Amino acid sequence: MSSPRTSAIKTLPAQTIGYTLRDSRYLNITNRCTLRCEFCPKFNGMWAVQDYQLRLDHEPTLEEIVAAAGNPEDYREIVFCGLGEPTLRLYTLLEAATRLRHRAKRIRLNTDGLANLVYGRDVTPDMEGLIDALSVSLNAQDDETYNTHCRPKLPGAYEAMLDFVKCAREFVPEITLTAIDGLPGVDMAACEKIAQRLRVGFRRRVLDVVG
Incomplete structure (x- = not known):
């Protein structure tokens, strides 16, 4: 007869590294983040996307x-x-992209755009030829609204994110800024104008719809 401890171990869900949504294959490589977004499901005790x-x-x-x-x-x-x-x-990500490059039709990176701030240098040249598209979380039309909702750990995050996008345009063919419709104080039209000014795409997301 199994002990309660053994039974509990057997029922733990398997760790999910790769998961499929629609016709895209997602790779979950870390739970660490430079932001502490109030709308992120993990800060509300929910670690699932769809059923993963x-x-x-x-x-x-x-x-x-x-x-x-x-x-x-x-x-x-x-x-x-x-x-x-x-x-x-970053370096594990780039090595994985290098290994997958010859087999993948397209490689996209979903990011908060703070890598340059974290590493203290412009890392976007490292992405050339490896990353085909970036989805960057803009999330707000100004620094104050961004800080309220995204709660960055590093000072100067909002401007650093915008600067990252400017740098990345030289090395990544497709860049899309995203913002979440439904967050108090977020002006979607103003967010889209920022994307237009930066000459990149824009996508509206919906609050509490993940994946």
């Missing part, structure tokens, strides 16, 4: 990440995403 449990018991190795991509040619794109900021593992 994304809380990691360890940060996956390079080999685990590449294996979790499955057969990249079967998907429209490979996306570095998950409930964390992928660029906090």
